[in-house]
Amino acid sequence: MRVLRVFDPWKSPLCTCPFKYSLHPYTGCSHFCLYCYATSYIGRKPSVPKNRFLDALKTDLLKVKQGSIIELSTSSDPYPPIEEWVELARNTLTLLLEHGMRVLITTKSYLVRRDVDILSKTPSAVMITITTLNRGVSRILEPDAPSPEDRLEAIRYLKDHGIPVGARIDPVIPGVNDDPLELKDLVDAIVDAGAQHIVTSTYKARGDSLKRLSQAFKDKSLASLYKEKGEIVHGSIYLPKNERARLLQPVISRAVERGITVATCREGLGTAFFKAPSCDGSHMIALRKKRVNSIESAGENSGA
Numbered sequence: 001m002r003v004l005r006v007f008d009p010w011k012s013p014l015c016t017c018p019f020k021y022s023l024h025p026y027t028g029c030s031h032f033c034l035y036c037y038a039t040s041y042i043g044r045k046p047s048v049p050k051n052r053f054l055d056a057l058k059t060d061l062l063k064v065k066q067g068s069i070i071e072l073s074t075s076s077d078p079y080p081p082i083e084e085w086v087e088l089a090r091n092t093l094t095l096l097l098e099h100g101m102r103v104l105i106t107t108k109s110y111l112v113r114r115d116v117d118i119l120s121k122t123p124s125a126v127m128i129t130i131t132t133l134n135r136g137v138s139r140i141l142e143p144d145a146p147s148p149e150d151r152l153e154a155i156r157y158l159k160d161h162g163i164p165v166g167a168r169i170d171p172v173i174p175g176v177n178d179d180p181l182e183l184k185d186l187v188d189a190i191v192d193a194g195a196q197h198i199v200t201s202t203y204k205a206r207g208d209s210l211k212r213l214s215q216a217f218k219d220k221s222l223a224s225l226y227k228e229k230g231e232i233v234h235g236s237i238y239l240p241k242n243e244r245a246r247l248l249q250p251v252i253s254r255a256v257e258r259g260i261t262v263a264t265c266r267e268g269l270g271t272a273f274f275k276a277p278s279c280d281g282s283h284m285i286a287l288r289k290k291r292v293n294s295i296e297s298a299g300e301n302s303g304a
């Protein structure tokens with residue numbers, strides 16, 4: 001296939017995602033998050049629409065079973081600023097709807113709100129990534145991505161328009177956005193905005209992102225921590241299990257207290273850190289389908 005790929009991140013045994021395809025209308029990413037792992041293999045470049053992307057997608061879709069889960073996107077944002085006028089993600093969604101696919105969107109952008117008309121007709125769910133409520137930290141960490149407030153607003157908007165929505169608190173970086181009270185406040189803000197699921201994970205270092213973070217926060221302790229305590233797992237440096245569990249515990253505990261589903265991404269921390277039918281939020285797509293079906297059958301029963 002030309003643009004659709006089976007999602008299988010470096011064949012990691014820690015990945016708990018259901019079978020799905022990943023799809024990237026753009027190469028590069030104009031959000032320029034310091035922790036981005038994609039830069040380690042494609043470099044740090046702004047979002048550029050892929051050449052003849054929609055033609056390639058049309059051909060690929062003929063080879064894929066209807067009802068497959070397709071995620072936009074796993075290593076670039078499908079809603080960079082140029083999407084506002086290029087409308088490549090929007091045209092992609094139209095094609096996926098026509099071919100009967102299920103859609104999972106992962107983005108940091110409120111631009112996704114524009115496409116609720118298509119999403120409301122598509123079995124779909126949206127995951128909005130928010131790493132901190134601290135605007136100053138976010139400006140350093142994700143310099144060209146929408147503000148945390150705008151992302152919360154996107155959650156609110158999607159919820160109000162009946163689109164299942166969750167959030168990614170991802171990555172949690174020691175010394176940067178790991179304050180337990182701030183993480184609990186973040187979970188509260190996300191739940192209050194209307195999210196029904198959270199997935200979280202710790203920062204898995206790569207050489208280039210670790211250098212960017214250390215320089216931006218003028219702090220050498222992060223690099224020392226990963227170099228001294230970290231172990232290489234499928235090309236990334238992971239902190240020891242107990243350290244990762246400590247970093248993520250506030251998110252898990254608060255999400256459970258608030259009564260929403262919560263999971264971790266590629267952590268291998270066991271069921272205490274995995275309280276959801278899926279990690280990536282794809283279970284919300286089924287929830288929505290069920291709800292639509294039950295509304296339909298209620299209509300039939302009442303003779304409406």
Ligand code: SF4
Pocket residue numbers: 029030031032033035036037038075076077108145
């Ligand atoms: S939005 Fe995602 S893909 Fe884009 S720079 Fe940030 S982490 Fe990388």
